[in-house]
Amino acid sequence: MHIAILTLHVSLPGCASLKEKRQRMGGLHERFGRNPAVAVCESGEHDRLEASEWTFVAVGNERQKIESLCSEIEDKVQRTVDGRVMNVTRELL
Structure with a gap:
């Protein structure tokens, strides 16, 4: 089991x-919380x-899929937020 914690400062x-x-x-x-592998x-x-x-926690069996989900x-x-992402922190457990 792999866990990724993605934190975005906007x-x-x-x-x-x-x-x-x-x-x-x-x-x-609402947008990302629909995915059962993601908590936001x-x-x-x-x-x-x-x-x-904002913090997103993604969980899955394959590290590559979790990293891809975080990138997505x-x-x-x-692309969608009316603001500027200033800092991104990604932690893989």
């Missing part, structure tokens, strides 16, 4: 409200409107 310049922050993050929880949560920056931190998540977030 900058949301000009974000003025919590409602706007949620809209700009584009429903990450907003893990930090709760008090800041211009930043957000990272790419999709960079």
Whole structure:
């Protein structure tokens, strides 16, 4: 069993409200939480409107598939979120 922890720090310049922050993050929880191999949560920056931190935990039998899934998540977030990914941390267990 392989586990990957992917943490993304996103900058949301000009974000003025919590409602706007949620809209700009584009429903990450709903989009990625449907996959039974992935758990997702907003893990930090709760008090800041211009930043957000999200953590994804992916579990699977093959390390290569887990790494591919993390890359797919990272790419999709960079393409769909109305913000800038500033830092990515990936940990494989």
